[in-house]
Structures are given as C-alpha cells and as structure tokens.
Amino acid sequence: MATIRRRTLGTTGPEVSVIGLGAMGMSDLYGPADEEESVATLHAAVDAGINLIDTGDFYGSGHNEMLIGRTLRERRREEVVLSVKFGSRRTPDGGFQPVPYDVSPAAVKDRLAYSLRRLGTDYIDIYRPSRLNPEIPVEDTVGALLEMQQAGFIRHIGLSEVSAETIRRAAAVAPISDLQIEYSLLSRGPEASIIPALRELGIGLTAYGVLSRGLLSGHWRPDRQLTGNDFRANSPRFQGDNLEANLGLVDALSRVAERHGATTSQVAIAWVAAQGEDIVALVGARRRDRLSESLAAADLTLDRETLDEIEQAIPAGSAAGARYAAPQLASLDSEK
Template sequence: MPPSAGVSRQGERVATIPTRKLGTDGPEVSAIGLGAMGMSDLYGPADEQESVATLHAAIDAGVNLIDTGDFYGSGHNEMLIGRALRERRREDVVISVKFGSRRTPDGAFQPVPYDVSPAAVKDRLAYSLRRLGTDYIDIYRPARLNREIPIEETVGALLEMRQAGYIRHIGLSEVGPETLRRAAAVAPISDLQIEYSLVSRGPENAIIPALRELGIGLTAYGVLSRGLLSGHWTPERELAAGDFRANSPRFQGENLEANLRLVGALSRIAERIGATTSQVAIAWVAARGDDIVPLVGARRRDRLTESLAAVALTLDEDVVAEIEAAVPAGAAAGSRYAAPLMATLDSEN
C-alpha cells in the first residue's frame, strides 16, 4: 500500500504537501510541483476535462507550483491553466512559464536556435499573460540557451519585466555552471529547471554545486523519466500518435529492455517498503536536498494521487544506498534526448 494520505475538497486521496523555498530569491512553493505539458502536448491525446480536474485537485491538495511553456500545445496549455484558475484563487498558485521554442501551424517544432532575444521576452510574455488570464507570472524563464544571444541580454530584459511588475522571479532552464554565473551577475535567479532523476544524474557533477554556491534552487523535471520509472510501463505498450517517446532513445528496443530491468529492481525495493515505484523515484529526488523541488507530470487525478503520496515517504540511508545500487548513476541505456537535441543543451556541453 502507498503511504498514508489526506483528503482534498474533491474527496481524492492525496498527501499533505509541505513547502520549500526556491533559492535565496525565489518563492515558497510546494515540495512537489505539477508539470502540465502532457495535458496539451507530446504524450498523445489528453482529456481536457480530466486535465482541469487534475489541476484543481493538485491546487486543493496544496500543490501551488504549476509549470508550463508557451509552446506547449502552441498556447493551449496556458489557456487550459487559465481556465482552471478561474475557479481558484490566483494567489494560491505559483505559475512557472518557459518561452523561446517555436512551432509551426501543423505543430512541428521549428529548428533551433531558440528565440530568447530581449524583444522576444516582451512579446512572448504579453501573449502568455493574456492566455493565462493574469497580470503577472511568478517565474518566467527561457526554455533553452541560444549561444548567439548573450545570456546577459536575455536576463537583462527579464529584469526589466520584473521591475515593471509583469514577472516576479527570473528562472533558467537547462544551462550549465558558466551560464548560471553570468546570469546571476545580472539579476537574482530563483531556480534552474533541469531534468534530474535516478537515471539522469548529470546535474550532480557540476550544476548542483554551482546552484548551491549561487543560492539558486532546482526544479527537477523528468523525475519519472517520461514515465519510464513509473512502474506502469511495459515493453508491449503502444504509443499514441504524437507521443515523442516513440523517438526517445531510452524507449527504443534493447535500450528499453535494459532500462526496464533497472525499473524492475527499483520496483522490488518499493514493494518491500510499502510504496509504489513512482513514489520511490520521486522521493529519491526530493531527498537530494531541500533546495530541490520535483515536478510530476500527472495528467489524471489517480496518477496525481499516487505521485503526491511520495511526500509521506521517508527514505533512510540504507534504503537510499539500496536504491542507488539497484539503479547506479550512468546505468540508463540511451540518452535522455536524441542526439540533435542533446547538442543544443548548454547543460550537457
């Protein structure tokens, strides 16, 4: 059975959510945040009514950090969140928005480089405010680095928008230590959003030490490695049209078989301690430091309930050692993105 839980206004079984502060300059947020991308994009069709119900259930459970991108569903995700927030108090939610990636009318992503110029900062922000139905965004961040645009220019424009009251905090995404330091010299940075999980431990080498040196928090996406670590994945699973995992190296052939063997070992530990596989994977990330906030990508209330129960799960040193022996650093087969995308990541180069 999963850890004990409380009850939300909708009657869903959920855990009581403590809070953590995102860095020296950032906001107080729930110890688990909700990533809304899959409600609009990249994981196949989603039920819009269920998505709104899941957003409501998360907020009612005490999840105040909602993460999105203006390019998720080409604006659909922001409109979905805006719709959900009409029935909840704006001040109860910390909205994090990424910008910079570009789409075509058929939904395809345009080739890099990302548009994170000062002009784009202001233009994209204007549209996000309207779609979300709000007059400010809590954390606004470039989705990726564009090496042709100095990070100082991007952060300088974000600082102008913060001073004007349109955003409250400046975040970054998928950048390395040098870029972090250059950005922090221009304006306070609340947090870095980056993929971090049992099978994506690269940030531990240089990025997390730099974050702690600079007083910047970490919001970890991909804590279940796109569902791979959920305990619900099988080799026979058929992916819906538009699900980007069909081209993800970790979900291909022998890579998938090897990775599911790791998940099997993790599942045996989870069963022994009375939790689910996903709860153990989430709890492991949360246990890496009070300055780290895992984002879960639940699209349905039942998956949300399972994920949020991870806050009640305490992993002692012996269990952590057992988990890390079962899924050692660097053991995952395949990179987290295909090679062309990996080459664009400042955090990986």
C-alpha cells in the same frame, strides 16, 4: 491525503510545494489527453496543497496556458505559483521549428504579453527561457527579464537546461530563483557541476522528468504502442535493447519500493526530493489517479539504508540511451 511540505526556491525565490505539477502532457507530446480530466487534475493538485504549476507558452502552441487560465478563473490567484517557459517555436502542423530558440530581449516582452493574456493574469511568478541560444548572450535575455520584473509583470527569473558557466553569467545580471532541468534516478548529469554551482550561488533546482518520461512510473510496458506525436516514440531510452535494459533497472527499483510498502513512482519522486532542501520535483500527472499516487511520495521518508538500496538498484550512469535524441541533445547548453 498527503501533506505537501513547502520549500523556498533558492535564496530569492518563492515558497513552493516540494512536489509541483508539470502540465505539458495535458496538451502536448505524450499522446491524447482529456481536457475535462486535465482541468479536474489541476484543481485536485491545488486542493491537495500543490501550488507550483509549470507550463510553457509553446506547450500545445498556447493550449496549455489557456487550460491553466481556465482553471485559474475558478481559484484565488495567490493559490498558484506559475512557472512559465518561453523561446521554443512551433509550426502550424504541430512540429517544432529548428533551433536556435528565440530568447532575444524583444521576444521576452512579446511572448510574455501573450502568456499573460492566455493565462488571464497580470503577473507570472517565475518566467524563464526554455533553452539557451548561443547567438544571444544570456546577459541580454536576463537583462530583459529583469526589466519585466521591475515593471511587475514577473516576480522571479528562472533558467532552464543551462550549464554551470551560463548560470554564473546569468546570476551576475539578476537574482535567479531556480534552474529547471531534467533530474532523476536515470538522469543524474546535474550532479557533476550544475548542482554545486546552484548551491554556491543560492539558486534552487526544479527537477522535471523525475519519472524519466514514464519509465520510472512502474506502469510502463514494453509492448505499449506510441502515437506519432508522442515524444517517447523517438526517445533513445524507449527503443529496443535500451528499453529492455531500462525496464530491468525499474524492476530492481520496484523490488525496493515493495519492501518499503510504496510504489515505484513514489520512491522515484521521493528520491529526487531527498537530494536536498533546495530541490523540488515536478510530476507530470494528467489524471487524478496518477496525481494521487504521486502525492503520496510527499510523505515518504527515505532513510540512509533505503537510499543505499535505491543506489544499488539504479547506480548513477546506468541508464541505457541518452535522454534526448542526438540533435536535441547537441542543442542543450546543460550538456556542454
């Protein structure tokens, strides 16, 4: 079993495993999942040394938090660093309400109350708005989060998918532990201005989508059928010529991985972790076998020569298609 190293999220955040577990797929957006296997995977992750578990109150409209809460009842609370997002709103049929997101000060306190109950805990380690609402000053949202931190209901304040400018404004109100943002070999936008701003301010980065929704897993097949609620059915990178081009990039990465005795996904995860001691990688494993494969990335050291090989296989900006459909992309502060 791999040894999971720890890193501190920024200068004020908690110490977390270099690989964390993103739990969204256990409840939502990636097709059917087995609940018992999900709980077994959560336990296996913690047993292996993963302490960072990421969720959102809107994942499965609360189901994901209840799933994690079920797991927490069988663990010591201090074994887990819980990262929770709020703000996205759902509809009874499982859809999402149109933006803007509700990240008002009142929503901070209301949504937090429900999360604490579903998770069965009296505090959340990192609490963060899932997206920015341009009609609500980020200072107001962070100010309410600071009140909840001072009251002991949350330990740290995080951000998600916001620009360098917004990060600076938020950090002027309260210490920020980390920014959660999509970052992978196929999504390198944060390198331009966001990562430099984080490092200037002493804020960590929690990378999600490190396997680009499964594209970089080495397990994706072009003829895979997607169910109606699978996010990837409408993702530009999984459509037609885009998918063919992206799988060509993955094939090139797979050849690099094979030369180094690793799997494609392990190299993709290790690449993210190699981009700085202030970065941790979230993997979205829903089954123990996929988790086991991802865990091995923690012991994979990529030297300069291997990193250069990876860069040649998937150069920055080579991904075909945007990471979200146009309406979703337009709502992201991080893309502005």
